[in-house]
Amino acid sequence: MPEVRVDLVLLSLRQPGLKVLLDLATSGQAWALPGCQLGNRQSLQQAAWDCLRETTGGSQAYLEQLYTYGDPERVAGLRTISCVYLGLLRSDGLAQGTETRRWHDPAHPPRLMHDHKAILKYALTRLRYKLEYTAVGFELLPQTFTLTELQGTYEAVLGEDLDKRNFRRRILRAGVIEPMKSYRSGEGRPARLYRYRDDAVAEVKARRLFP
Amino acid sequence: MPEVRVDLVLLSLRQPGLKVLLDLATSGQAWALPGCQLGNRQSLQQAAWDCLRETTGGSQAYLEQLYTYGDPERVAGLRTISCVYLGLLRSDGLAQGTETRRWHDPAHPPRLMHDHKAILKYALTRLRYKLEYTAVGFELLPQTFTLTELQGTYEAVLGEDLDKRNFRRRILRAGVIEPMKSYRSGEGRPARLYRYRDDAVAEVKARRLFP
């Protein structure tokens, strides 16, 4: 009869860089991954989505089960199993920060409760691997984006610079995005907008984009 | 206060082919993945290992957390969260079958309880992917093996034939196994024995062996 919870590692791309959403614990002394207790008639997936909706108000997102933590010592005083989901939020329509809920740099998080620091670290590792062999990078962007923005996403997550021409070649050859007719104007030459093909996401699953 | 269990998908290579270890349910009508309830002071990992030891008597093995299932309807009448581990057993020192515990063909399993059929299917998919980008294939073999045996393992799991020369080239270039001085004699020309380098397993994690 342990307590079963669902916790979320919610990542999004804000300028500047990749961020993780954290809640200030009631003690006010440490931060924690947002999460909630598993309801009696809820599936884990459902609990994760419900929790996401409560947390962000319901922006579009991608969620996947990351890992389940169950060490008896991980939460002091209360036997707690935590099924952790990794969530990627589009950078449009993002929840703003409040006093007790803020976006933090995942590479240098504040003091975190329980084993949440390790969980966060693992989530980032997983995301990097995932980015290398799936097309999941789009989940962090608005529905339409320029190739430069997409490349910036990959660079932010992978933490390294990528070659512009090689990046474009690979991502276009992969066939997961398609050009739209519109352009985004800015300071210099307007950039073509792209969107990703929902129907292509599954198809790419097995292929590795960035070896 | 749901019940939390650990269930195991234990795979091993027996002649002929890949097998999964299943328990006959007390009803005698269906089979189930071996598993046990999570102890009050046990971590999930620990529970999985303990359960493995009880089930197989303790042959060497590889275990990793696969997925956690928590649908409220998955076990009739009792809210059950099941944290499933994938286990690979070396083919030496294998537990023999008994009346209520047997090795089955995972591709054509008998009638399984609850959602265990879906779990098994997912485990096989994961194993195939994993085999493609890690060196996990060795975990299914005795500690020393010939290249032909290793290739056979890959073929059994992937369900397709591989070219002998290409297989050898790749697996040797990957640097995860090393030749020993001994040979295994049999019907024809004796085959060189290899063992895998434990220290290399981590190193290969990120690389993809079989694209």
Next chain:
DNA sequence: AGAATAGTGTCTCTCAGACATTATTTG
């Protein structure tokens, strides 16, 4: 005109995939 950003092509090198023959042992 100048600043800013978008967009494009080539070469080299590594590696995957296809493919057939020789080498060593046992009976």
Next chain:
DNA sequence: CAAATAATGTCTGAGAGACACTATTCT
């Protein structure tokens, strides 16, 4: 010496990675 299995090399095509210049728009 016949049967069985182990071991080995080459060619081709695809794609990764390195690299620098032209194109378009805004001010």
